[in-house]
Amino acid sequence: MALAKATAEQIKDLAARYPSRQSAIIPALWAAQHEQGYVTDEAMHEIAEHLGLPPSLIEATASFYSMFLTRPEGRHDVVICINAPCMLRGADEMVAYLERQLGVRDGGTTADGAITWHSTIECLGACGGAPMMQVDHRFEEDLTPERIDAIIERLRTTPASHGAEPKRPSPRPRAKKSQN
Amino acid sequence: MAIKPLLTKDFATENLHQLSVYEKTGGYAGFKRALEMQPDELVELVKKSGLRGRGGAGFPTGNKWGFLPKGMYPRYLVCNADESEPGCFKDRYLIEKSPHQVLEGILIASYAIGCNLAFIYIRGEYLPQTEALETAIDEARQAGYLGKNVLGKGYDIDVILHRGAGAYICGEETALLTSLEGYRGEPRLKPPFPAVKGLYGKPTVVNNVETVCNLPHIVLNGADWFAAIGTPTGRGTRVWCMSGHVNRPGNYELENGTPIRELIEEHGGGVWKNRKLKAFQPGGASMMVLLPEHLDVALDFDAIQKAGSLAGAGAMVVMDETTCMVDAARRYVKFFHHESCGKCTPCREGTFWMANLFDQFEAGDAKPGDIDLLLDIGYNIDGRSFCPLGDASTWFPRSVIKFFREEFQEHISEKGCPFKKSVQEAVA
Numbered sequence: 001m002a003l004a005k006a007t008a009e010q011i012k013d014l015a016a017r018y019p020s021r022q023s024a025i026i027p028a029l030w031a032a033q034h035e036q037g038y039v040t041d042e043a044m045h046e047i048a049e050h051l052g053l054p055p056s057l058i059e060a061t062a063s064f065y066s067m068f069l070t071r072p073e074g075r076h077d078v079v080i081c082i083n084a085p086c087m088l089r090g091a092d093e094m095v096a097y098l099e100r101q102l103g104v105r106d107g108g109t110t111a112d113g114a115i116t117w118h119s120t121i122e123c124l125g126a127c128g129g130a131p132m133m134q135v136d137h138r139f140e141e142d143l144t145p146e147r148i149d150a151i152i153e154r155l156r157t158t159p160a161s162h163g164a165e166p167k168r169p170s171p172r173p174r175a176k177k178s179q180n
Numbered sequence: 181m182a183i184k185p186l187l188t189k190d191f192a193t194e195n196l197h198q199l200s201v202y203e204k205t206g207g208y209a210g211f212k213r214a215l216e217m218q219p220d221e222l223v224e225l226v227k228k229s230g231l232r233g234r235g236g237a238g239f240p241t242g243n244k245w246g247f248l249p250k251g252m253y254p255r256y257l258v259c260n261a262d263e264s265e266p267g268c269f270k271d272r273y274l275i276e277k278s279p280h281q282v283l284e285g286i287l288i289a290s291y292a293i294g295c296n297l298a299f300i301y302i303r304g305e306y307l308p309q310t311e312a313l314e315t316a317i318d319e320a321r322q323a324g325y326l327g328k329n330v331l332g333k334g335y336d337i338d339v340i341l342h343r344g345a346g347a348y349i350c351g352e353e354t355a356l357l358t359s360l361e362g363y364r365g366e367p368r369l370k371p372p373f374p375a376v377k378g379l380y381g382k383p384t385v386v387n388n389v390e391t392v393c394n395l396p397h398i399v400l401n402g403a404d405w406f407a408a409i410g411t412p413t414g415r416g417t418r419v420w421c422m423s424g425h426v427n428r429p430g431n432y433e434l435e436n437g438t439p440i441r442e443l444i445e446e447h448g449g450g451v452w453k454n455r456k457l458k459a460f461q462p463g464g465a466s467m468m469v470l471l472p473e474h475l476d477v478a479l480d481f482d483a484i485q486k487a488g489s490l491a492g493a494g495a496m497v498v499m500d501e502t503t504c505m506v507d508a509a510r511r512y513v514k515f516f517h518h519e520s521c522g523k524c525t526p527c528r529e530g531t532f533w534m535a536n537l538f539d540q541f542e543a544g545d546a547k548p549g550d551i552d553l554l555l556d557i558g559y560n561i562d563g564r565s566f567c568p569l570g571d572a573s574t575w576f577p578r579s580v581i582k583f584f585r586e587e588f589q590e591h592i593s594e595k596g597c598p599f600k601k602s603v604q605e606a607v608a
Contacts, residue, residue: 017340019254019297019380022362026345057362064364064521065345067304083266084465084511085423085497121515122348123266123465124305127423127495128430137307166311166343 003046007035011050021051025061029068037160038069066122073116074109075160078151079134080143082119085127094131094143095119101152114156136161184409186417187393188433191277197312199319202280208325210396214288215333217399222292226395228403230415235260235351235388236463236493238481245293247375248383256384257295259286259392261302261309262356264348266465266515267495270419271389273431275302275309278393279316285392287325287337288399293385296336301356304345313341348519352567353386355521366523367567390419390494410436414480418494422448425455425500434479441475444498455500459583463492465512466572468579469505488579504599505584506591509577510538516573527570530561534577541588544596551588555581 003011010031014024028051032043039062048055062068080098082091095106102110102117109116126132129141133151140151190196190205202208214222227242248255259282263271275282282300290298302310317339320326328336342360349355350365357379359365378384394416398406410416414436420443423429427449434443440462444450451457457472462479468489470477477487484491499508517531534557540546558574565571581588590598 020361023342023360025362026359027343030343030345060364061362065304065347067346082511083515084508085267087507087511088424088497088499088503121511121518122346123264123268123515125263125269125272125303127267127269127497128421130423130429134305137305139308166307166314 001036001040001042003032003043004035007031008046008050011047015051022053022057024051025053025058026065029058029062029065033068038072074113076115076155076158077134077136077161078115078117078155079120079124080117081122081124081126081130081132081134083121083123085123086130086132089130091131094133094145094148097145098133098148101148112156115152184417184435185433186397186409187274187281187390187419188277188431196278197276197280197316199280199316199323202278206400207280207396208284210399211284211287211291211325212331214291214399215331215335219292219294222288222399225403226292226398229398229406230403230413231391231394231398231406232414232481233388234390234394234418234494236265236466238491241387241391244375244387245289245385247373248293248385249376252383253294254297254382255293255295256379256382257286257290257293257298258353258356258360258379258384258386259289259298259300259389260351260353260356260386261300261306261313261389262344262351263306263389263493264303264351264519265463265493265495266512267423267461267497268421268464268493269423270421270431270494272306272309273421274389274393274419275306275312279309279312280320281393281396282313282389283316283320283325283339285387285395286339287330288395289385289387289392290337290339291335295385296338298337298339299360299379300339300341301350301360302341302343303350304343310341310343317341347521348515349521349567349569352569355567356386357384364521366521367569369566411478411480411483413482418479418491420479420494420496422496422498424460424496424498425452425503426450426498427452436480437478437483439476439478440470440496443479443496444475448496448498451498451500453500455502457498458501458503459499459505461489461495461497461499461576463490464495464497465515466490466568466575467492468575469583471583490575502599504597505580505587506538506541507597507599509580510535510542512576513538513573516569520569520573524565524567524570526561526564527573530557530570531573533557534561534573538577541591542597544591544594546588546592548592550592551581551585554578 011028015021028047044058107118131143132141195201231241232238347365350359354368355365374384419433432447513534517535520527522528558578561570562574
């Protein structure tokens with residue numbers, strides 16, 4: 001599926017924003033993922049075209065970063081931390097509980113397509129509120145089985161989160177070519 | 181010791197993240213004052229203040245600025261907001277509560293080094309914080325703090341907020357610059373240092389979020405005022421992220437030189453569940469373990485180093501008597517294995533083999549020679565890779581073997597983890 005016209009325009013704007021258009025690769029991959037939920041081969045080729053760079057370069061970058069998804073997932077994304085600071089406060093038990101409640105293994109998607117979940121060893125930066133998980137890229141801290149139940153309930157009945165796109169407070173002025 | 185919060189003193193103020201509120205607390209006065217000064221005067225001021233980088237290495241900030249080669253332009257300032265050290269969540273807090281303080285620090289640093297385009301590299305996982313900074317940048321632009329001819333002083337500055345996409349390695353400054361250029365986030369060999377050849381091959385300064393947050397206060401109050409806070413080699417305060425087995429985990433800004441005991445027992449409310457302290461880490465996942473006998477060591481770069489660890493990015497991970505030190509080390513090793521960028525063989529392969537061995541210890545499959553094998557692998561990683569990720573992957577496990585070797589032996593003799601049961605009870 002081709003990228004929407006607005007996304008393509010956004011990518012071209014990004015290219016003009018940086019001293020080097022190559023710097024627009026990661027923001028362009030974000031833009032594609034925000035629109036389509038994950039990054040397709042077609043999107044990477046399109047990004048390459050808009051930025052005037054070889055597709056292999058876009059793929060090399062996309063495959064390095066863990067937040068770029070290469071296949072479709074459930075409507076909501078749940079990531080639970082199992083690094084040491086979370087482990088110390090019971091992350092393993094929360095992982096076991098989450099797995100039981102969702103009925104799918106680590107990395108899987110629930111049968112109704114609502115939730116894809118996985119555990120992560122990459123610290124997410126909420127150790128003061130451990131155990132924690134990230135729900136559609138927003139932190140849920142001080143987890144308990146009851147809190148997990150409430151979060152699951154909410155996610156099952158809400159629409160998709162559009163790949164964690166930042167909310168913009170006001171329309172941005174179109175970027176001008178940098179001076180440097 | 182009296183507590184003098186600098187960066188967090190107004191954090192109880194409601195809506196501090198809004199420009200108008202930030203200005204009411206004295207915000208942007210530091211930047212206005214800086215614009216009245218010559219850039220070189222600012223560099224000297226920061227050198228004199230003794231401010232050291234808060235990202236982990238503790239390098240003197242003013243000296244870092246001073247390394248930029250004369251007459252070479254453009255120059256770039258990059259604010260490192262890729263906070264990813266396990267145990268660390270201070271930059272997130274500083275950004276969330278007061279994004280304008282971060283921005284003001286960036287503007288001061290940019291002016292001091294003669295940069296007209298600055299970047300903030302924020303980790304992809306920090307979505308609400310990305311939004312907070314984006315809003316702050318928009319507000320500051322509308323108020324004339326950034327853009328062309330800022331506040332009528334003839335200085336042009338723009339700031340680009342660049343969002344990463346999930347890679348711990350990008351917190352390392354050369355990997356960060358490579359990532360900002362659009363590539364896979366692999367580190368570069370130093371020298372040349374970024375000050376000489378950084379972003380796009382141009383002179384570049386990379387400063388941590390907490391470091392730049394100090395700048396408005398130093399400009400407003402002077403180098404002598406700042407130098408009077410903290411210890412002779414650790415001026416000012418630090419925001420300590422405390423996690424693990426304490427009653428009150430969270431961020432605490434304390435004057436450098438405060439005893440570790442005060443952080444854990446007074447601010448953190450002591451070890452939870454009336455248990456005994458077993459060990460703690462003063463600098464996040466990378467840093468060596470310390471013991472209860474080190475509680476009176478000062479929170480200070482040099483004092484912690486003398487005690488056998490490093491202050492790193494200021495993350496205090498506290499472990500009580502029920503903690504399986506083997507499992508704690510296993511998590512960190514698996515983390516480093518996951519986050520190794522793969523460029524250097526000793527780190528890429530070494531972290532893989534260490535992670536395998538740690539899994540065997542937990543599963544009860546380890547053999548008597550495996551403790552020394554771990555040490556041997558660690559020895560062959562440390563100092564043999566481009567960047568400190570590989571080195572740091574070995575520091576905690578090796579220090580744990582040094583102080584808790586018997587726990588590894590128990591995992592072998594009991595064919596599994598002797599702590600599993602007690603840990604499960606602890607969190608039930």
